[in-house]
Amino acid sequence: MEQAPQLMVLFGSLISLLLSVVAYFIKQLHTDFKRMEKDLVEVKTMALLIKTEFKSSSDLLNQKVDYLEHRIQKLELSIFKNHEHEK
Numbered sequence: 001m002e003q004a005p006q007l008m009v010l011f012g013s014l015i016s017l018l019l020s021v022v023a024y025f026i027k028q029l030h031t032d033f034k035r036m037e038k039d040l041v042e043v044k045t046m047a048l049l050i051k052t053e054f055k056s057s058s059d060l061l062n063q064k065v066d067y068l069e070h071r072i073q074k075l076e077l078s079i080f081k082n083h084e085h086e087k
Helices: 003-086
Strands: none
Touching: none
């Protein structure tokens, strides 16, 4: 009869130990998810920053190309006019 309470205490202790281990791993998992969430926000911010920098560089290049095209048109027109006067 004395073995039943000892067995229950042993099982209770074992269950408590196992639940403590499970709680520890759940806490670690929660910490890892929080860290991953922080890293994900940082990656999103960096991606937005890179996208913005790329867009501004692209706009600047487009402005330079437009300027050069306009300048070439003026030069071609000037050369054409000079060629017409020589005839």
